[in-house]
Amino acid sequence: MIVPKSLLYRTAHFFKSTGQTIRYQIINRNISSQLKTKEDMLPGPTIIRECPHCGIQMKQKTIISGNTFGATLWSDGKQVAPMLPRPPYYICCKMCRNIIMLQDVRKVAEIEWNERDEKYSKAAFIEFPTFMENIRATEVISDKKLARTMTMYSYNDFSRDHKEDAITPEIQKLHEHNIYELESLLDKSIPEDLIIKAHYCPINLLDSQLTSISI
Numbered sequence: 287m288i289v290p291k292s293l294l295y296r297t298a299h300f301f302k303s304t305g306q307t308i309r310y311q312i313i314n315r316n317i318s319s320q321l322k323t324k325e326d327m328l329p330g331p332t333i334i335r336e337c338p339h340c341g342i343q344m345k346q347k348t349i350i351s352g353n354t355f356g357a358t359l360w361s362d363g364k365q366v367a368p369m370l371p372r373p374p375y376y377i378c379c380k381m382c383r384n385i386i387m388l389q390d391v392r393k394v395a396e397i398e399w400n401e402r403d404e405k406y407s408k409a410a411f412i413e414f415p416t417f418m419e420n421i422r423a424t425e426v427i428s429d430k431k432l433a434r435t436m437t438m439y440s441y442n443d444f445s446r447d448h449k450e451d452a453i454t455p456e457i458q459k460l461h462e463h464n465i466y467e468l469e470s471l472l473d474k475s476i477p478e479d480l481i482i483k484a485h486y487c488p489i490n491l492l493d494s495q496l497t498s499i500s501i
């Protein structure tokens with residue numbers, strides 16, 4: 287199936303990068319196909335994890351079930367679903383600053399969401415890495431495409447969150463290098479990769495790229 291151009295209907299920003307005009311499209315498209323009620327998100331247990339490097343404990347909220355009510359799909363491929371939150375793939379430990387895949391942060395306990403958690407009251411909830419932490423992740427996470435994609439999302443979050451003022455020249459430079467490296471990792475046979483490619487390719491290449499996308 288050809289990806290309809292209507293998916294890319296709203297051009298919100300233009301960024302100059304390495305001499306080219308890069309089209310930064312934002313889709314503000316509700317992708318909910320099965321509209322449910324907000325009550326459909328059921329909280330699950332809170333998982334207590336422990337950093338394998340420094341031993342600090344951290345908490346992770348979970349859900350038993352959720353839905354895409356009010357979800358937004360952005361043209362860089364990121365889906366933001368308030369009723370279906372997903373944990374980060376990797377975290378930056380607040381104590382030792384190591385970047386660790388979440389699956390490698392050992393689960394040491396589980397408490398029901400409505401239980402008192404005095405024993406773990408000092409443990410902080412895990413957070414998504416910042417842009418600079420994502421940049422570090424591109425060096426240490428073995429799945430380079432994952433880390434560079436998350437770094438791209440993190441940079442685009444500045445726009446999503448209306449915090450463009452926080453983009454320093456250093457961040458801009460790191461972002462451009464990240465996109466350059468990410469493009470070399472993308473696989474043309476994977477639709478999600480082509481969406482990212484289309485997101486960043488110059489305008490005059492966009493149409494020819496899209497006509498070759500099939501999913």
Ligand SMILES: [Zn+2]
Pocket residue numbers: 337338339340341342379380381382383384
């Ligand atoms: Zn640690």
